Amino acid sequence: MTEEIRQAGVGSAWKYLIVASLAGLILIGFGVGFLLLPTFQEGRAPSSVHTAMQHALGHNMHDAASVSAPTAADVPTDIVWDEATIHKALSGDIPRGEKIAINCVACHGERGVAEQSWIPILAGIDRMVLYNMTFGEM
């Protein structure tokens, strides 16, 4: 019985030691990764601990203040692909689309392969990409 109690005591001591060692390792990891490294990365010098933490968490990549406002040339489309727009793009009126596409055939060919080299080939382009090219360009 005494031996069992002694072993249990030793076991508990080991458990505390293991947890403490792991906690130390994690603290070192977070200290270096969240406080030290952001100071040196890419020549940036965060002005505060808060800024360093933001960098370490990746918040700076989503921070509006750190991203310059896009110009019209930077934005290729005004369509945002979400459930609603995708549903709209995929559930069009096919017979009506076929009629409209007759206009396209003259230049782009019956199967989307143009005869003239300067006219873009449409064959093989994903439906949603075509939708975006047709309706989304600003």
Add this chain to the structure above:
Amino acid sequence: VERNRTLALAHLWTAFTVFLAAIVLGVWQMLMRSPLPAPFDRPNAYYASVTAHGSIMAYVFPTLFAMGFGYAIADSARQGQMTGRRAAWIGYCLLLCGFLMAVIPIGMGQASVLYTFYPTLIGSPWYYLGIVLVLVGSYVWVALMVLNMRGWKRDHPGAPVPLSLFAITVCAMLWGWTGIGVTSEVLFQILPVAFGFRHTIDAGLARTLFSLTLHSIVYFWLIPTYIAYYTMMPQAAGGRLYSDTMGRVAFILFLVFSMPVGLHHLMMDPEHGSGIKFVQSLLTFMVVLPTLLTVYTITASLEIAGRLRGGTGRLGWIKRIPWKEPMVLAVGLSLGLLGPGGFGGIINMSFAMNAMIHNTAWVTAHFHLIFGGAVVTTYFAIAYELWPRLTGKPLFSKRMACCQLWLWFWGILILTVPWHIAGLLGQPRRYAIFDYSDPVVGRIAPLVDMSVIGGFVLLASVCCFSYILIRSSVGQPSTVLHPDRYSLTVTPPRHVAPLLNELGFWNVILFSLLLISYAYPVASFFFLHHQNAPGYSLTRELSR
């Protein structure tokens, strides 16, 4: 006893059969992407083949092997009274159904998404369901390994659990944890889009969930190899294991540190901050520890064997080691391949050096060197050790087995060394065709040709392996089934510290580390990122 051995044999035969098929596909893939002429020279066929090759090699072959090996160990540890034989057969059948369910859409070209899935690419839902079924089948094994270790402890109160049973239970538990990432990705991210319930998918979240699986799966593959190092090799070498404790510590370290490190596979992904990546990168260095412990212990065990066989002097014992024993030779070759493979891994997980090799052929070469080299070499030797124990028939030819192992060793080197160099020269991975007439691309052509030769050497080696197993199973007279025995330790443990004889505490530690390292990266997708993108359905596009 007899029927339990049939269970293990069924798993191992199936494992090596699908392995042979995957090797044939792999060689064709090497040929296809080389400047040499290849049959069925079509990129679509290439991607279907890569998906089949990867799915078999990552999910099916090692899982079946670990299951068969686990049942053999549990059966011997419990002296033929393994718990859950019927459940084990059910798990086996589920796994086979899952395999067929996954492989048929791949063959039809409707699931060419590679085994890592790569959302927003979406394949046939049957492929993903098949993979989930493979996992469900293997989870039966996980439960049975835990039950059998408990059963053993109940039958032997206070006694140290045999190292082989302890380690295979660690392997099973790790697989149980490992499956969480891929299963949650498939169930909550991919399948709703594959079935058409949703149209968008958050590729960042899906990749983060998969990263939970992507690194620990490697250690799931490796643990049976380490079990052979510790519990089979010293006996085959005619010596003793240097330390039972070292083995237990190594397996526990694998369990604890394999999971909370997966984000180092996403170093170049923008959705996570550098601090989080650094913490996981640091934790990744901890998985080097069990390998270093193992190299030390196994070298010491080999030295004991060499000296017991009359070796003297500082290095004289090396000559006395019985290198003509397939298990001993395989461990030597495996460690020889694990060294450079592990070195490459340290480059991959280093925060800055990863940028140099990201998305290049280096990465593919690396995991072929680790899995094909260090892991599969030992799987062959385990089969050579287990076959006589499971069939009651002697191994057909140890000499031929050693030749086969050497052939595999050289095949792996010829395959992967040029592949690594091609990666360093910038060859991208996941490409079916290259324009070798371009001078920049053309300079890697000789390296790719060499890799093709390596692939054919590997195929020859696997054919030789199959021949040995078949000849060992048929045409040999049956002898008495010997009880399975594993290596003895220099000082056999009478008492083991409770922490090294149970796994509950370590699972709590693992869960805590997972929470610390993954809770924020996963949660951030729900309050910070908005990265939903349209899923690109292969089945829908192909059926247009």
